[in-house]
């Protein structure tokens with residue numbers, strides 16, 4: 001069910017060294033944790049944290065269960081127009097196609113140092129019942145339009161650190177990796193409890 005944007009995604013490699021930052025260990029921990037929780041089916045999900053020169057993010061097309069230092073990459077710059085997205089990176093792999101989304105959030109919210117995008121299908125399903133802020137309409141994955149819509153919703157919800165991307169996934173943000181990660185776990189737990197209350201026979205998760 002992969003949607004394409006019709007926009008060309010180009011990567012310019014400025015260095016072949018994988019990012020060297022202590023925090024990558026914790027980023028990898030959260031990649032594996034979300035996989036354990038079933039929140040990253042196939043190669044869904046992209047996780048990043050801010051650096052002095054940009055942000056370090058997971059590669060495109062990599063399952064979070066396979067995340068390791070070599071498939072992380074530092075995005076230094078994202079440039080875009082209607083037909084093309086061009087990213088400048090340090091590393092060996094092509095960054096997530098959602099780099100545009102991450103870049104937009106870091107530009108808008110100076111206090112946010114971590115952005116996790118994953119596919120928590122339970123939260124997506126119950127978004128309205130849980131009264132969570134979320135995007136309207138549906139924008140193609142990895143598109144400028146999706147990044148703009150997320151920024152619009154964040155603009156309306158001042159200090160929100162969690163929002164739903166309609167029919168798609170969620171975005172969790174934090175000042176630290178642990179804050180954004182725990183928020184994902186907490187919201188997943190809340191959704192699971194809500195689902196169980198809503199109908200005991202409705203395919204409860206056994207996580």
Ligand SMILES: [Zn+2]
Nearest residue numbers: 044045168169
């Ligand atoms: Zn997604």
